[in-house]
Amino acid sequence: xxxxxxxxxxxxxxxxxxxxxxxxxxxxxxxxxxxxxxxxxxxxxxxxxxxxxxxxxxxxxxxxxxxxxxxxxxxxxxxxxxxxxxxxxxxxxxxxxxxxxxxxxxxxxxxxxxxxxxxxxxxxxxxxxxxxxxxxxxxxxxxxxxxxxxxxxxxxxxxxxxxxxxxxxxxxxxxxxxxxxxxxxxxxxxxxxxxxxxx
Amino acid sequence: xxxxxxxxxxxxxxxxxxxxxxxxxxxxxxxxxxxxxxxxxxxxxxxxxxxxxxxxxxxxxxxxxxxxxxxxxxxxxxxxxxxxxxxxxxxxxxxxxxxxxxxxxxxxxxxxxxxxxxxxxxxxxxxxxxxxxxxxxxxxxxxxxxxxxxxxxxxxxxxxxxxxx
Numbered sequence: 001x002x003x004x005x006x007x008x009x010x011x012x013x014x015x016x017x018x019x020x021x022x023x024x025x026x027x028x029x030x031x032x033x034x035x036x037x038x039x040x041x042x043x044x045x046x047x048x049x050x051x052x053x054x055x056x057x058x059x060x061x062x063x064x065x066x067x068x069x070x071x072x073x074x075x076x077x078x079x080x081x082x083x084x085x086x087x088x089x090x091x092x093x094x095x096x097x098x099x100x101x102x103x104x105x106x107x108x109x110x111x112x113x114x115x116x117x118x119x120x121x122x123x124x125x126x127x128x129x130x131x132x133x134x135x136x137x138x139x140x141x142x143x144x145x146x147x148x149x150x151x152x153x154x155x156x157x158x159x160x161x162x163x164x165x166x167x168x169x170x171x172x173x174x175x176x177x178x179x180x181x182x183x184x185x186x187x188x189x190x191x192x193x194x195x196x197x198x199x
Numbered sequence: 200x201x202x203x204x205x206x207x208x209x210x211x212x213x214x215x216x217x218x219x220x221x222x223x224x225x226x227x228x229x230x231x232x233x234x235x236x237x238x239x240x241x242x243x244x245x246x247x248x249x250x251x252x253x254x255x256x257x258x259x260x261x262x263x264x265x266x267x268x269x270x271x272x273x274x275x276x277x278x279x280x281x282x283x284x285x286x287x288x289x290x291x292x293x294x295x296x297x298x299x300x301x302x303x304x305x306x307x308x309x310x311x312x313x314x315x316x317x318x319x320x321x322x323x324x325x326x327x328x329x330x331x332x333x334x335x336x337x338x339x340x341x342x343x344x345x346x347x348x349x350x351x352x353x354x355x356x357x358x359x360x361x362x363x364x
Contacts, residue, residue, distance in 0.1 A: 003355065004351045004355045005352070007305060007324075007354065007355060007358055008324050008326075009324075010301055010302060011224075011305060011324040011325075012303045012324070012325075012326075014305075016216065016219055016220045016223055016229075016232075018216055018219045018233075018236065019229070019233050020215075020233065020236070020237065022207070022208035022211035022212050023208070023213075025206065025211055025215075025237065025240050026204055026207060026211075026244075028237060028241075068207045192281055
């Protein structure tokens, strides 16, 4: 028969080990908030790099046919507009800090989630169509230097690549991002419920 | 910012063990306790500027931890994932039993208590002064004394009941 004092003694004797250090905790806190921001920024940098590469191609190579110029223009505009949309969304999560303004951050995160959904659905198809159109115009001049087999391979691979990006890859990205943002929202919602706690 | 980081580290070092024990007592699972500890200190960090020394910082942190614990398992997703504390405790029993049967039994008994009672008794076991527990849990000290007496009795009964099986 044990008394409460013995139970208390048992509790106090049980040594618990905290698995994280203060430094790790601080890192974790900052990483949690910055992870999504970093991924979004990398996405924009990659898009901007594509924009610059195509612009360099346009500037440094001499193209004779008007179709090539139209193709590159369409492609570069599509990438530019898509990058600007990505940047607009990035600002939503970058301008507020969860640790400083939790409610604002949570609202922005929800808007970001909605915008990303639009980006990968209706807007994506505009982007894919514009990109395909640009490539078709671009190929008119470029493919004239290739043999028939090379033409078939180039068109076939480009078509398959666009198809792959629009279907399998797009769905996988949507799924992964949806889960990631939903988890963040769930976590931040749980945290926000207690932000206005009394001091 | 460096000042804040430094202060946070000091606060973490002096409070994390007790908070972890509280979370461990509540969930009976070290991984879940670790998650709760991290959530608690995330909130501590973001609210550090708002802390106005009206109460002890440890009391303030305990209050955050208690709220975190109560909200944590109420989240539908978490419930589905972890199937509530009882199941976590049951699953962890085997792991405990080899090391310390009595401690495992104690955690099991704590898990049989009501959510709020679980947190209160954890603080009692950690010897927090009653006025602090009252402050943290938002119960008047008079009511708290009665409540603690009842929880102590219940826990002792449960412990002896399971120990004799």
